[in-house]
Amino acid sequence: MYWAEFFTVALIHLLAVASPGPDFAIVVRESVGVGRRAGIFTALGVGCGIFVHVTYSLLGIGLIVSQSIVLFNALKWLAAAYLLYIGFKALRAKPAAANTSDSEQPRLERSPRAAFMTGFVTNGLNPKATLFFLSLFTVVINPHTPLLVQAGYGVYLAAATSVWFCLVAMLFSQQRVRAGFARLGHWFDRAMGVVLVGLGIKLALTEMH
Incomplete structure (x- = not known):
């Protein structure tokens, strides 16, 4: 009965x-920077952020x-500050020591919980996601659709988001892909820092329509 609505x-x-955004950038x-496990847990965190x-x-x-x-501005500034914080940390990435071989370079470590929370907070604080889901649940989804069915949509959205970003994580954590980015070293971190700072500034300038 609700299949047409679900497919929409x-x-x-x-x-x-x-579409690329803060979630994509952070995953x-x-x-690339830490590895497949961190990427997947970050992706799962993004997916669970959908439940918020x-x-x-x-x-x-x-x-x-x-x-x-x-309230909108409070959420917006909180999210922007978080992205700017992560971005500026990445901008401060230092080159590896000149006498250190690739095999001797220290590997970055990130606990599954830290990676998960990074993804969860990035998605959960995004005010653009707030407006997206508000429009989805007020315009696209019929208000007369039972809450249980709407909750089912929510479970699907969280699961689909997790799967999508897990695929992104698996792609960018492949050894050849990581090796290619590793050759750029700290410049990749700095480039991602620029992206995250840019997204933070863009978010801070977002106006509520």
Whole structure:
């Protein structure tokens, strides 16, 4: 009965999740800089962050946030500050010692929990995701659709997001891909830092429509 609505939701989500943004940048950075496990846990964190948006959309809190400039700006500045913090840390990446061979270079370590929280916070604090899910649950999804069905959509959205970014993590954590980026060394970290700082500034300048 709700298949047409579900496929519409799935298509819109696919188009949204495939467009590069903070989630994509952070998963790529973790996958290349730390490795596959960190990238996958970051991807799972991004996917679970979707539950934050789904929950407040179902409760109607997203509507309150969208109507309150104060709440929207608080969320926006918090998210922007987080992206700027990660970005500036990446910009400070230092070159490897000249007398250190590739095999002797220290490997970055990231606990699964830290990687997961990085992805979760990046997605959960994104006010653009707030507006996306608000429009999804108020415009695309019929308000008369049972809450249980809407919750099912939310589970799918979280799962699909996790799968997508796990694939991204697996792609960018391949040895050949990592080796290619590793040759650029600290310049890759700095480039990703520029991207994250740029996304943070863009987010900070976002206006509520």
